[in-house]
Amino acid sequence: MEDTLLIDAVERFANGEMSVQEKTYFEDLRKNNPELDQAVVEYLFFMNEIQKHSKAKNFKNALHEVESKLLIEGFITKGSTAGKAKVLQLWGKYKRTIAVAASIAGLVSIFIASVVSSVSNNGSDTNLKPLVEKLNSQESKTRQLETKLNKLEAGTTASKTPVKPRLDARFRATGFLIDANNNYIVTNAHVVSQVKNNLIIENNKGDQFTATPVYVNKEMDIAIIKVTDSNFKKLPVLPYNIKKSSADLGETVFMLGFPKAEVVYGEGYISAHSGYNMDSLFCQLSTAANEGNSGSPVINRSGDLVGVINSMEKNADGVVFASKANNITKAIAEAKKITGNEDINFKGSNALRGLDRVSQVKKLQDYVFMVKGN
Amino acid sequence: MNTLEQEKLLLKGLAGEDKQAIEQIYRDNYNMIKNLVINNNGTIDDAADIFQEAMIVLFEKAKLEDFELHCQIKTFIYSVSRRIWLKKLQKQARYTTSSDSLEETIPVEDDVENHEKKQNDFNLMEAALAKVGEPCKSLLEAYYIHKKNMNEIAGSFGYTNADNAKTQKYKCLVRLKKLFFAQYKLTP
Numbered sequence: 225m226e227d228t229l230l231i232d233a234v235e236r237f238a239n240g241e242m243s244v245q246e247k248t249y250f251e252d253l254r255k256n257n258p259e260l261d262q263a264v265v266e267y268l269f270f271m272n273e274i275q276k277h278s279k280a281k282n283f284k285n286a287l288h289e290v291e292s293k294l295l296i297e298g299f300i301t302k303g304s305t306a307g308k309a310k311v312l313q314l315w316g317k318y319k320r321t322i323a324v325a326a327s328i329a330g331l332v333s334i335f336i337a338s339v340v341s342s343v344s345n346n347g348s349d350t351n352l353k354p355l356v357e358k359l360n361s362q363e364s365k366t367r368q369l370e371t372k373l374n375k376l377e378a379g380t381t382a383s384k385t386p387v388k389p390r391l392d393a394r395f396r397a398t399g400f401l402i403d404a405n406n407n408y409i410v411t412n413a414h415v416v417s418q419v420k421n422n423l424i425i426e427n428n429k430g431d432q433f434t435a436t437p438v439y440v441n442k443e444m445d446i447a448i449i450k451v452t453d454s455n456f457k458k459l460p461v462l463p464y465n466i467k468k469s470s471a472d473l474g475e476t477v478f479m480l481g482f483p484k485a486e487v488v489y490g491e492g493y494i495s496a497h498s499g500y501n502m503d504s505l506f507c508q509l510s511t512a513a514n515e516g517n518s519g520s521p522v523i524n525r526s527g528d529l530v531g532v533i534n535s536m537e538k539n540a541d542g543v544v545f546a547s548k549a550n551n552i553t554k555a556i557a558e559a560k561k562i563t564g565n566e567d568i569n570f571k572g573s574n575a576l577r578g579l580d581r582v583s584q585v586k587k588l589q590d591y592v593f594m595v596k597g598n
Numbered sequence: 599m600n601t602l603e604q605e606k607l608l609l610k611g612l613a614g615e616d617k618q619a620i621e622q623i624y625r626d627n628y629n630m631i632k633n634l635v636i637n638n639n640g641t642i643d644d645a646a647d648i649f650q651e652a653m654i655v656l657f658e659k660a661k662l663e664d665f666e667l668h669c670q671i672k673t674f675i676y677s678v679s680r681r682i683w684l685k686k687l688q689k690q691a692r693y694t695t696s697s698d699s700l701e702e703t704i705p706v707e708d709d710v711e712n713h714e715k716k717q718n719d720f721n722l723m724e725a726a727l728a729k730v731g732e733p734c735k736s737l738l739e740a741y742y743i744h745k746k747n748m749n750e751i752a753g754s755f756g757y758t759n760a761d762n763a764k765t766q767k768y769k770c771l772v773r774l775k776k777l778f779f780a781q782y783k784l785t786p
Binding site for chain 1: 615617620621624625628642646650653654657661716719720723724738742743745764765768769771772775778779
């Protein structure tokens, strides 16, 4: 409270608002009271500071007003309104450095590119990994032993059921039935292209049947193979349909495939409408897939076929690509035109609709096959 | 009217914060400073800032009662801008080589140093005002900077009478003074 009284007095004193009498009294007080005098001096100093500040501020405001007027007029330009000027100016300043740096960068990238392309296997995209599993020699050897054993058994015990010769497969992938009447199966084109001699399919009971490719489309990475084995028992009508519209983003999907010698269930969701490098023939899934999953059917919640797994991105986790389901329809239509395949006909049903996942998988299992070959 | 008299009028106008005078000085000198700054590693924004500072230095000088400019306004603004800009470059270690072919300059070291001290005080007061909080800040600014009288202030701030506004203003001033001196005494 004393402070405010003091300020009031100082202010009036400084502004010359005091009467002569008051002024004399005030000055007497200051003379006799050094503390008060000190406080007054301090206030006078501070008032002076404020006055200076207010003057500077007012002048700055006037400057700003003039400046903005000239800015609008275009007499003055500023970085915020003319960002180009700064960039141009930087360019002017550094263009020689930039030119040198750019040419070095260019040379280096050409050099690296040539090294990379000579090191990497030619043709195929190094960032994409087709999901066919190449079986190692160890597995082949076990198979050979098994075959020998089977032959031996066959010879000695003369069992009634003829034992089918087992194939020494070099690779393993997945396929699924698209025509239950005439036994056509869809898998990936890159799977079929691995075949040098024989192609077989194996059902979930381990029975193997010979098959032969009838249609291959590398662009869509779709191949149709026909089971030619007479022992193959026809299955009832397909439990799935091909989804006509494209799959929706975020749609949950599941798949069955053979990343190992036994059927494996996987699930995920549609994460993008296009595949690697924005390829619109494919879509992107977020799921886990492994070698052997190539050709796995991708089924949505209502039991419709939405795609065929074909590859995954090497450098990213869980980025898997699938050929879109309408590619199957296209492939069937084109395969039909080839002599010998006129009978191919997709006849599906919605038998999976409304079932819980376990029942869906149970039903689907019979229609998914291991595709092997050598 | 000869150039000397024109300049005297301009400076008088500047001292009185006359906007027309300020504008005229801008028009006569801004491009020169823009070129100076841009040709010496500066941006167009730097140029605008430097010119404003030079204007403030000139304003401070023009206000002095015994002021007499012994050179052209152009030369003074150029010398001050150059000095301030070189100092800034040195601070930022962006200083490369000063082209000494630059036009004639007059010694302005004292003016610039004086200006820097004032600028420092200005910033201190700004910081104190920012810290004092509302409604104190607006109240003090209304009185000391916008020079409103206590009755107007009482009206616009909603005080019932000028005396109450005045009491509040004094309280605010006490706080501002404390904040200001707390910083002021720290700086050498």
